[in-house]
Amino acid sequence: MSDAHAHAEHGEVQIDKSLHAHVCSAGTFLKVYVALLILTVLTVGVAQFHFGSANLLIAMAIASVKAGCVMAIFMHLRWDTAINNIAFLGSLLFLGLLFLFTMADFATRGSIDPTMSQHAEPPAQTD
Numbered sequence: 001m002s003d004a005h006a007h008a009e010h011g012e013v014q015i016d017k018s019l020h021a022h023v024c025s026a027g028t029f030l031k032v033y034v035a036l037l038i039l040t041v042l043t044v045g046v047a048q049f050h051f052g053s054a055n056l057l058i059a060m061a062i063a064s065v066k067a068g069c070v071m072a073i074f075m076h077l078r079w080d081t082a083i084n085n086i087a088f089l090g091s092l093l094f095l096g097l098l099f100l101f102t103m104a105d106f107a108t109r110g111s112i113d114p115t116m117s118q119h120a121e122p123p124a125q126t127d
Contacts, residue, residue: 024073032073039066060099 043062051058072078077088 024076028073032069035069036066039069056103 039062043059046058046062047055071088077085
């Protein structure tokens with residue numbers, strides 16, 4: 001079995017000082033919080049107007065900025081290593097491709113098969 005004090009036999013414990021947690025100030029958190037509140041109010045305000053097919057694009061852009069703020073500050077990606085940022089950006093790229101192909105499919109359904117873009121009629125009532 002291992003001894004709880006086995007490290008004392010080998011001398012002093014070496015601590016890797018290159019590994020440290022980044023501590024944000026309360027001011028930084030407050031600024032991000034206020035920015036998120038402003039973007040939320042902007043989202044609600046934009047939803048009150050009709051921009052046609054751009055509604056989804058505007059909502060996704062605002063949501064992406066909000067998600068970026070949360071990930072950069074609260075998840076500490078701003079101060080993280082490059083490999084984690086590359087992994088994040090790669091996953092963001094594939095998520096963007098997923099949205100792009102989904103929206104392309106949704107937008108072209110009527111041009112390929114006109115019956116796919118028509119609404120179904122409700123079933124007839126039988127008495």
